[in-house]
Amino acid sequence: MAAPAGGGEEGGAHAFTGELIMDGAIMLGAALLFVTLFRRLGLGATLGYIVGGAMIGPFVLGLVGNAENIMSISEFGIALLLFIVGLELNPSRLWRLRRDIFGLGVVQVISCGLALSALAHYVMGFSWQAGLAIGMSLSLSSTAQVLPMLRSTGELHKPHGERAFSVLLLQDISIVPLLTLIAALSRAPADPNAPGGVTLALYTVGAIIGLIVIGRFVINPFFRIIGRLGERELFVVAALFTVVGAAALMSWLGLSTALGAFVAGVMLAESPYRHELESDVEPFRSILLGFFFLSVGMMLDLGVIAARPGTVLLAAIGIVVVKAIMITGLGRAFGLNMFGALRLGLLLSQAGEFGFVLLAQSMQAQLVSPEGVSLFGAVITLTMASTPFLMMLIDWLEVRYAEGSGEREGPEAAPKGQVIVVGYGRFGQTVSQMLMAKKIGVTLVDKNAELIDLAEEFGFKVYYGDGMRLDLLRTAGAENARAILFCNDREDISNERLEAVAEAFPQAAIMVRSYDRRHSMDLDGLDLAFCIRELFESAVLMGKAALTELGFSQDDAERVEREYRSLDAERLERQSETGDLHAAKDRMFKDDQAMGEDGKLEPREEGA
Template sequence: MTGTAPEVVTSNLLFDGALMLGAALFFVTLFRKLGLGATLGYIVAGAIIGPNALGLIGEADSIMAVSEIGIALLLFLVGLELNPSRLWRLRKDIFGLGLLQVMVCGLALALLIRFALGFSWEASIAIGLPLGLSSTAQVLPMLRSTGQLNHPCGERAFSVLLFQDLSIVPMITIIAAMSRAPVDPTAPSGGMLALYTVGAIVGLVLVGRFILNPLFRLIGRFGERELFIVAGLFAVIASAALMHSLHLSTALGAFIAGVMLAESPYRHELESDVEPFRSILLGLFFLSVGMLIDFNAVAARPELVFGLAVGIIVVKAVLIAGLAFMFGMKKGRAIWLGLLLSQAGEFGFVLFGQAASAQLITPEAASLFSAVVTLTMVSTPFLMQVVEWVLRRIPEPASDLDGPEFSPETNVIVVGYGRFGQTVAQMLMAKRIPVTIIDSKPSQIELSEEFGTKVYYGDGTRVDLLRTAGADTAEGILFCQTPRELTREKLEAVFNTFPQVAVMARVYDRLQVIEFSGLELAVCERELYESAVVMGRQALIKLGIAQREAERVEREYRQRDLERLDAQTVTGDLHAKFDRSFGVDRPLEDEAKSPA
């Protein structure tokens, strides 16, 4: 009988693993298709197969313990993107906005629990402070996936989350100081925890500088990718293990390890090697969060659970938005930050357990508030969809942004300063050609000013605004904004009002080129055309085609594409001269060799 025990364990592990991955695959795909995000899909999958619903999987606590490595890997990857100089630049937001957020939200929620539920002051503080924290595991992937992590608003969100991680140690200390349980002689005191924190951070910094960086240089000489994966995982898990052994935040240890490697030449390779492990383990974490939802606690007092979840979201959203506004964020972006961080976080599960062990709250209360935390996490994707919808339809007030009436007289007006307009404007400025830049997005203007570029606020497709910007004497107007914002009617108005100006436009595709046919555009450039042609030529060369032949293919493609576009414009038929396009059955014949 004993010989079959390992087989039973292996069978259970395989069955549970297949079930979890299958449920995650189905629900994440479904929720992605519905536009609700992967996080919510994982949580719903865990809730359905977990012990409190269908009961197909048990041991959610042990799964969460393993999957918390995913949070450590996430913080490690974030640390890789933040070198020490950037952290120093964010110090005001980390220790200013972050500190105020933790204190104000934590105390406000403690007061709410004290007077709404009649809990003791000690219990209210032990519950309120953790509820003031947000979900690092949920918010950071959201910021990374949308590319907002390096945006000023994303950096503010990250700064607050980083201080929240730092505040875990003081919160554990506060709960331990209020404990009603017999003193555990093996547990470190609050003062010792503070010393451990400082010592661990200093130790990890020294290890990163004098051991990890030389280690990666040595591995780089071997060129073995497997060693990079092993070394990267070692850096994360060893730093997290050190912090865990000291009763500190494992995520903080992994983050510091990442920061220490942020200036390493192997940073990008490390990032690509660790990313798959981070994705899988973070998915497991959210599965375990779903499994921990206590439906009995929700069913017993549904109005209380949902009321508390709504109250937490409202209180945190209002307070965080107000603090962000005090720190100089625009109203719309302050609301965005408030809703982004309005959920309670995964560290609440840990701290509620600490509070229950300290006999400050009952296990039933810990279970109840864990359900509340999970509900607030579930709400975040929906809240962000709502706020993005609102922000798209209600532009941010821009009364404090300079309009083009304040611009000096220049030769060229560039409308739109996104990724396309930035390249165009910089190439003009490279030859000292003065430009007036106009954009309608306050967030883009703020970001540009951080890099020393003056951008004026307004809708650059309006004739009256262009006249204010000096279009009457300008030599060129370059429309570089999102192509869909430009119509034939707007261009005709520009031509009629400023006939001396050379008008150039970024267009979306050949359909928009056809739409603008007959207008005397000096340049009408499809936004992806040139980059696609360049990539095609380079791909041919990398695949063994001679450079001369690749350049001939490029010339022939351009010529044929122009012929097709002319025919399509004349006839209005997209199938015109389709036979001039290349295909597997319509290749370019080899160049005829001249006789010797």
């Protein structure tokens, strides 16, 4: 019996939907399993996605296919990533980075591209045209891998992080001239409808100017209207529309969609809704970037690697070594210290996702064979997989070098002061400067090598070492110190270590910055001269200022402050005695418990 008209199409649609759901479930399951495993092993999420994709892809288990289609969709995650980065960059900061973007970035792309082109031509035997296309493709690093690493570790605003961002931004911009170069070298019949290089450059400048104008006079006012409506869903839709619209404009002009998304982010960087936009877009960015790296793993042709393992491995090593050496040298030339430059070199040593795009164009231009594209696709993936290991290596080398060299002195070289301050972060800086205001001798100790270098730029001598170690404190003069102030992070300040310090140096007043209420409870019972939660005082001051701003008198605000401090101290004492965070929870101001006329806590009257 014949199927009803359209029944076959309907059945095909159901089959496609079922296949899509099944593929999505397998990919999410692989991501969950391998990213969790690799995170636990300290190898990073990116490598977990790539290995997970390789396992479920057509060359291992064959559970999911269509890697190219998945990659083409998930590449939008790169656009979302650059949109978020753009939100963090106002035009003044971009102007400050112009030397790194158009100086360091341009020199890196050209120098690394030519060096890798020479390797492809003279060592691997490609023609000079194919070698140039391959070398320039491999000169680009992975924006999708490096930027999340910098953001997660808080390094994006450090000197090497800013230079890495500048180089990556220039690389994204360079996609247009590199595509033009490949078109000029093409052996395929010319496309009469394709725009020329000069036209593409004019399109790029015009599109950027157009996006800035639209953002200033259309998008920003539009977000103000949505903000007044208070509809969260509209914010999500508007945020995605902004990114998609900017990317679509660039795509329509044949330009980089990632660059369009970045410009969209920059034009909203000074918007009062910047943080809401970032929080709305972030989940989509995370998911799509995860799918992108899964698709990279799925496209990893293990057959090519198995057929020519030595070639793939040596090519990957060659790319990483050449780029690391050259970018490290450029980092030094642009003002980074040795370890900052080396960190920059290793961070950008991999080939990136845009290499896949340029190699595909090279194949269409009949410069590189399909087998060559598969080979270098495997090489690119291998270089990307090496980056987490290289960053672990530089972390280890930096710690070992700082411990063993005289470049960063230990506290044995310090003049013996009255006070030792352990930890020279934002908290320790304030404490130490207040002591220095009264000419008190302070010995500063920290184990963050980059922070030590930064402090030296401002004229402060910070000595390298772990300030929780008794032997190091002795060399810093702790046996004669009047006070030892621990301003370092919570993972370093344990009850046992502080107790050992107090026993070893009984003459010194021990003062501690605790992280939160639980940390303060853990430290209870120690003979501490002072212990304060790191945000407690600033929160109390803001609450007091808010009361006066709302029309309450200074006396009323001070009475609330005194009563709150008293209740909080009472709660903390009860919590420490019982070990129960919920102890004395009735001693808190709440909606139904306010401060009475006598200044004491009392239930609020019904209807008050």
